[in-house]
Amino acid sequence: MIRQLTSLCLLLGATAAIAKTEIDVDHLRHIADRVHEAHEAGEFAGCVVAVGTSDGLVYLEAFGDRQVIPERIEMTTDTVFDMASVTKPVATATSIMVLFERGALRLTDPINKHLPEITGEHAGRIAINDLLTHRSGYIPDNPIGDYQHGVDESWKRLFALEPTDKPGTKFKYSDVNFELLGKIVERVGGEPLDVFAKKSIFEPLGMKETGYNPGPELAARAAATEPRNGFASGEPSLVGEVHDPRAALLGGVAGHAGLFSTAEDLARYAEAMLKGGVPVLHRKTLELMTEPLPKSDPSFGRSRGWDKGSSYSSNRGQLMTAEAYGHGGFTGNAFWIDPGLDLYVIFLSNRLHPDGKGSVNDLAGRIGTIAAAAAEADR
Template sequence: MKNYLWILASILVLVCSCHQGQADDSHHLPFASPESVGMDPGRLALIDFVVQRGLERDSMPGAVVLVGYQGKVVFLKAYGDRQVQPEKVAMTTDTVFDLASLTKPVATATSIMQLVEQSKIQLSDPVAKYIPEFAVNGKQDITVYQLLTHQGGLIPDNSIKDYQDGPDKAMQRIYELKLYYEPGTRFAYTDVGFILLGDIVKRVTGQSVHEYSQKHIYQPLGMTETGYIPALELRKRAATTQQREGRWMQGEVHDPRAYKLDGVAGHAGLFSTAEDLAIYAQTLLNQGSSGEKKLLKPATVDLMTRGYQVVDIKRGLGWDVLSRYSSNRGDLFSSRAFGHGGFTGTSLWIDPAQDLFVIFLSNRVHPDGKGSVNSLAGRIGTIAAAAISPIAVQQSTSEVSSSDSLNVLTGIDVLQAEQFKSLKGLRVGLITNHTGLTRDGKSTVQILNDAPEVNLKTLFSPEHGFAGKLDVSKIGDSTDQKTGLKIFSLYGKTRTPTPESLQDLDVLVFDIQDVGARFYTYISTMGNAMRAAKQQGIRFVVLDRPNPINGVDFAGPVLDEGSQSFVGYHRIPVRHGMTAGELARMFNTEMKIGADLQVIAMQNWKREMYYDETGLTWVNPSPNMRSLNEAILYPGVGLLETTNLSVGRGTDTPFEWIGAPWLDGMRLARELNRSGLPGVRFVPVQFIPASSKFANETCGGVNFIVTDRRRFQSVKTGLEIACHLRELYPAGWDTKSYHRLLGNQSVFDAILAGKSVSQIQALFQQDLAEFGFRRAKYLLY
């Protein structure tokens, strides 16, 4: 058996290095043997067995399989025939395939996302903004986002009879369609929605989705064998599908509606080869870049391919983000994987966490439309993922490499290294507290006070005071004992610097550690101070610090317009995934503050870092934020503290548990553990707060054990707790103040109505996606 595997491995290496029929390799990905990149060639060789079984069962006449890993093609092979009628023609690796519904993400969604990047389209825009004729029969409020995620209320396919009178008449009949269901209330995969998205591309750019994608996607990437309506040379290499009008379709779109639309549509019609598709897949793995060519910005790739809750499933923007590749060993693709399939027998699956993609292309509809390849493609994906060695997986999915960690310099460190050039000769007011420290633990106050040519004149403190120890409703002004400087409280009679406190200043500097949640008030203090600085005509400088719970993830409902407050300063989600400096940039533009703003950026900080990966010393940002673990829990658990629950204030571990005298912890823990929330377990407990809510009373409760912080979703967990509390204690759990921090009326109403977490999450996914695009403009790292 071992000798057999070695023979297969040798054949595989030969296939990978001497693939057949390559038309033009100038833009194609490089090839590598599997073992050279840490893959098991013996496991990959099992693809031969799986595909051969498919051929024997007439699942398809032939196929091409390509596996890409770490930027290289490690497997490329053709199997069977690309045509068996009217005569046999062998499959080759350069065969051109009708991609069918792979058109949706690769052509249409990518085009839409480019236009969103350019602010020519917004996800929340109604479709009728671009296609006025569509605003009939109750369809006036359907949005671009809803079309991308298949929840726009449209029928999956309208009658083929609607296409019999030519493309113009066909489109008019699509505009006039009646609603199939209430938009936003269910997922219904629809070709019609993507036909409309293709039409939006044409309305916005003046080019069909064929012309636009060719010019802005395939040509820049060097994908010379990809496009609608393939040229004669490519048609000759195309896999034959079925018969139409007395001829075999070869290089002619199989989808009947796309055919009636002259071969160009948003839902189908794209043709490509395995190696061309590999260029596209690798570009997405490269965060939107291929060499010097930029297809999309990294933030756009993330937004396009992350999962958005659509009623009871998750979808990307044009992509399927549900893992379909599984085996008896369980899912081998990561939770970040995304992909799509096509009716003709095609699929593309991409896993950024493992730097892996798998392409399966077949013409399973040839000759009689009876072939079936879904499970076959799934098994191939499982084999490819299983071929990655444990060491390679660990390297590709590690949180932060050792060379990146322990080297982060915050804004004050950078300012000091630059010899305070941004503040030289200026009279400075400093907004800070005990968290304002250099990397080596020295106070920002002392550093600026001792800096030559920097005139530190005044200090300002936020909630919890200058030393960060107070947990009271108002704090008065005071004096710093070490420097003798006046400390103006921004959590007392006023929460905004007064003109009198700023009268002798040239610049206002902000240096406070945030925790990454919308309702943590330090960012509100920053926003108020920016307004005051603008009004007084002085500069505002932010000494940036890490988001301690990482700068990648953002989650939760976006604050409703009109609900702004000191615990909800701007229309951002509960977990914002931004640093203070980035938020300052957002506030300054979106809230039209217009301050003379400068952000002193950090060095060596990467967005995926948690605070323990920075090498910086943890200092409790506030009296009840006593560990990184509590900060990770805070966005979800903190939402609950305005209700009649204890969130652990008055105990040694605030935000690591909740409870109340009326709560049965065993019952709640059992229900929460059954919910299947990722990365967390729930343990029933009893505790007695020494102060705060329910002081000296025994509380039944639940302790939160984060088992995997990369998978843990704090806001979803908080919403799940709220749903169970509403179900188990409809009279005992007092919700009247829950909305104060939640800040989203539709979500609040849904919780009171007993909706599921999936239904609740679906309510804010469009706003969350739109926030992602807003956010991308202000990111510094």
């Protein structure tokens, strides 16, 4: 049986009062049932699940282990996770929106306005908006070999990429988009992405355990992922080091991956967004960031930096409202915020440990459905 550690699980009464509705916390008991099933099927070694509202956490539990080889270490609610692509909205897109409302850039700016190294006919036709919504025409990933000759050469090769589709016409999820956005943050903000995000997002929200390249204290309680060169290499699993190979070769700081965080820190971010974005963003800016795009095709299922209901949203609760926005991460994470229910759902796991074969999107989506049902109980 999977070990389960409960830090906060308000299951003593039938409901917990919150600002806009009531959470049927008894219904949240079903989360543990679904987690146990997936764990027994070998989908992950351990996970942390958090559910909350603008008033704070109502459910926080740790299950299983954050590492099983070479030694077993129990999962705890303060475990630090490699956020993988959750980096895209939380660090990079939010930083872009901060710069936007400061008047430092426009979302309609062509990317070569801020990255003049990008030349050619396409350079003036790809806007920041296109990068944020994955409609730039760039390929999902350029070859890993482009990154193996040093950071400066990596950027030269990124800047030299040509889109394979006409910009602004087709959705194609691409890490390249957010690598370039991270560089735009650096150029316009005047500081490296990790420094800018820390000062402009994480520190104002009290997210003291969120950032890139975690130091020894945070790395010591990080969840394991997998060896850098795969399990066949015989190397130890990565712990507190970024899993994404391109982010690693860029020094651990990139716009598409590299962020580390905890469930409670992500909860602080979510609570601020449910309250309108303050102190990081103003309400109108947050609404602009999370509106469905393009407006002519709401079925597209994306917003600026976030998923809303696209082909990538199997980790979305099926009872969430049209206002919900979220994102997943390759290492086993899902993070959804639903203003329509005054609800957020955080699922963080080490699905790549110990064998690289785990799969958690379906489980994360089921947990989101349970949480949304609990929020809808009195309606």
